[in-house]
Amino acid sequence: MEKYTLAGGRSCTVYTDPSPKYLLIQPADARELEFFEKEIEHIKSLTDVPFAFAAFEITDWNSELSPWIAPPVFGSDPFGCGAAVTLAYIEQHLIPEVSRRLSLDACAPVILGGYSLAALFALWAGYTSDRFDAVAAVSPSVWFPGWLDFIGKRTPAAESIYLSLGLKEEKTRNRVMATVGDNIRKQYELLLSQDISCALEWNEGNHFTVTALRTAKGFAWCVNTIDSHR
Secondary structure (H helix, E strand, C coil): CEEEECCCCCEEEEEECCCCCEEEEEEECHHHHCCHHHHHHHHHHHCCCCEEEEEEECCCHHHHCCCCCECCCCCCCCECCCHHHHHHHHHHHHHHHHHHHHCCCCCCCEEEEEECHHHHHHHHHHHHCCCCCEEEEECCCCCCCCHHHHHHCCCCCCCEEEEEEECCCCCCCCCCHHHHHHHHHHHHHHHHHCCCEEEEEEECCCCCCCHHHHHHHHHHHHHHHHHHCC
16 A cells, blocks of 8 residues: 555555556545555455555545535534535546556546545535446435435436445434434435435444444445446
């Protein structure tokens, strides 16, 4: 693995197999980056397809990954509207530079994934941009205010979408976050009605259970699903 400082000053940790066929991208905070090697090992155990993986650091979670401004749901920090800037960084800087460094084929499929609010960002990007072939949304924050209205008026550009949630995640006293179960079911049903290749997987535990494995399962599903149709 290598660490780059890409254009714009963002830190990016990159892993690659020989002759990778896919580029996997994940926004992550500093804590998640500590488990990067374990996540890569899990992905490799779930697919035989060679891939490259780029994880870039998010320093302001509530701002950089939020598609629009929203009031605090837990704690006192509101949500910003920095998702568009983060998406532009991925499209204009990360993908071109990593692809050049690794000599990736220009037609190599790109998969965007993440966990929690980063998963919501990945979903939002899958609706907003046509740059991503698949999205791995692992325990996504689909409780986010206004999310159901947003998806109800749109069809994703991404061809394949993986969703997952922990069985205990909707069992919370926080009324907004408790909607996550019903909302992800509605998300899945809407994708099915739009003939999007999708999966909804339920995992044991709460939001913080085996996150590296859950994220790896999402990326591997995306890789295997796309590869089976090529």
